[in-house]
Amino acid sequence: MPFKRYVEIGRVALVNYGKDYGKLVVIVDVIDQNRALVDAPDMVRGQMNFKRLTLTDIKIDIKRVPNKKTLVAALEAADVKNKWESSSWGRKLIVQKKRASLKDFDRFKIMLAKIKKAGVVRQELSKLKKETTC
Amino acid sequence: MYHKRGLWAIKAKNGGTFPKHEKKAAEAAPAEKPPKFYPADDVKKPLVNKRKARPTKLRASITPGTVLIILAGRFKGKRVVFLKQLTSGLLLVTGPFKINGVPLRRVNQSYVIATSTKVDISGVNVEKFDDKYFGKKVEKKKKKGEGEFFEAEKEEKNTLPQDKKDDQKTVDAALIASIEAVPDLKSYLGARFSLKAGMKPHELVF
Numbered sequence: 001m002p003f004k005r006y007v008e009i010g011r012v013a014l015v016n017y018g019k020d021y022g023k024l025v026v027i028v029d030v031i032d033q034n035r036a037l038v039d040a041p042d043m044v045r046g047q048m049n050f051k052r053l054t055l056t057d058i059k060i061d062i063k064r065v066p067n068k069k070t071l072v073a074a075l076e077a078a079d080v081k082n083k084w085e086s087s088s089w090g091r092k093l094i095v096q097k098k099r100a101s102l103k104d105f106d107r108f109k110i111m112l113a114k115i116k117k118a119g120v121v122r123q124e125l126s127k128l129k130k131e132t133t134c
Numbered sequence: 135m136y137h138k139r140g141l142w143a144i145k146a147k148n149g150g151t152f153p154k155h156e157k158k159a160a161e162a163a164p165a166e167k168p169p170k171f172y173p174a175d176d177v178k179k180p181l182v183n184k185r186k187a188r189p190t191k192l193r194a195s196i197t198p199g200t201v202l203i204i205l206a207g208r209f210k211g212k213r214v215v216f217l218k219q220l221t222s223g224l225l226l227v228t229g230p231f232k233i234n235g236v237p238l239r240r241v242n243q244s245y246v247i248a249t250s251t252k253v254d255i256s257g258v259n260v261e262k263f264d265d266k267y268f269g270k271k272v273e274k275k276k277k278k279g280e281g282e283f284f285e286a287e288k289e290e291k292n293t294l295p296q297d298k299k300d301d302q303k304t305v306d307a308a309l310i311a312s313i314e315a316v317p318d319l320k321s322y323l324g325a326r327f328s329l330k331a332g333m334k335p336h337e338l339v340f
Contacts, residue, residue, distance in 0.1 A: 104203070104213075104340045105251040108322045 005055040007036065010062045012080055013053040022093070024084060025053070026075070029065050037065065041072050058083055190223035195248040199255035202227065203247040203327045203340070209236050211326035215253050215309060222265045230306035233313070233323045238302055240268050249340045253319070257308035262301075 005011070011027045020043060029037035031047055038053070039045040045068075060078040062071060075081075084090040102110070136142065145152060196202070200216045202225070214236050217226045225243055229236030313319050329335065 100337065101339055103251065104249045104327070104338075105201070105319075105322055108325065109318050112318060112321070 005057060007050065007055065009064050010060045012056050012058040012060065014056060015052060016054050017052045026060060026071065039071055041075065189219060189221055190243055192219050193243065193248060199253045201249045201251040201253065203249060204241060204245065205247060206245045211328055212236050213323050213327060217255065217258065217260045220265050226260065226263055228305055230309050231302050232306060232310060233320060238263065238305060247340055253309065254312040257312065258305055
């Protein structure tokens with residue numbers, strides 16, 4: 001029931017609306033009740049409304065408004081990228097992206113693989129069923 | 135205006151004066167006789183049209199060897215290999231026939247989705263195919279009769295001439311060899327495409 005993810009300096013957030021949709025950004029300062037100053041290695045530091053951000057579990061150790069070099073170093077030190085990509089949320093997003101970019105031939109190959117897997121599972125199941133009934 | 139247009143630089147480059155070219159000597163205009171007949175009404179001449187007929191612009195995604203999905207007609211849904219664009223703008227396409235039953239055929243670019251799968255087409259010679267190859271055969275006029283005439287006609291029309299069958303075989307032989315080199319490609323070309331539940335065409339990447 002209580003909040004677990006707080007808006008604080010160093011909180012890593014996911015942008016869920018706008019030009020930078022899908023990017024991971026770091027909250028670097030709080031401007032007022034609704035907006036934060038936000039920064040990422042591949043974008044210009046700028047303000048963003050909190051409604052455009054979804055907070056993640058990851059937090060890094062930085063001082064208020066660090067310069068780009070320090071920010072990048074802190075991100076490396078905390079290993080944000082790997083933590084994100086190994087988290088279940090991060091993995092889900094990667095899978096979604098992969099599925100969206102599948103070509104027609106890839107979809108066909110996946111269909112064949114699914115049918116094969118289902119066949120193997122069904123065989124094992126029928127073996128097990130035979131054992132229990134007899 | 136003089137400085138804005140850089141006229142000072144042109145002058146300096148040409149040694150103080152503007153570059154001139156000499157006028158051509160005026161040619162003596164040939165003496166025209168007044169016409170001896172003026173028409174009663176002014177008839178409008180049709181305007182000049184210098185446009186040339188060109189084959190339709192080929193989409194950048196369609197290159198020789200691309201796998202296309204045919205969207206309409208008897209072969210709708212079939213995945214087919216693109217060979218070349220003919221001078222009429224239509225695309226020359228083949229199944230290959232052994233794999234999915236689509237023969238050497240012409241297809242319009244608008245009725246086709248281009249996938250990003252490419253087949254190696256270097257071993258295939260498509261020089262001899264053009265629009266005339268696919269045109270309807272003109273039959274000689276026969277005298278009108280009844281009975282025998284109708285029966286004779288029906289027998290002739292149904293079979294494909296043997297040389298077209300041989301063309302199909304030669305084109306397909308090289309193609310099938312390069313298709314079998316890629317795993318699953320043969321069954322891919324043999325299967326039809328269809329939209330299943332949850333597939334949104336505007337979000338699909340082909």
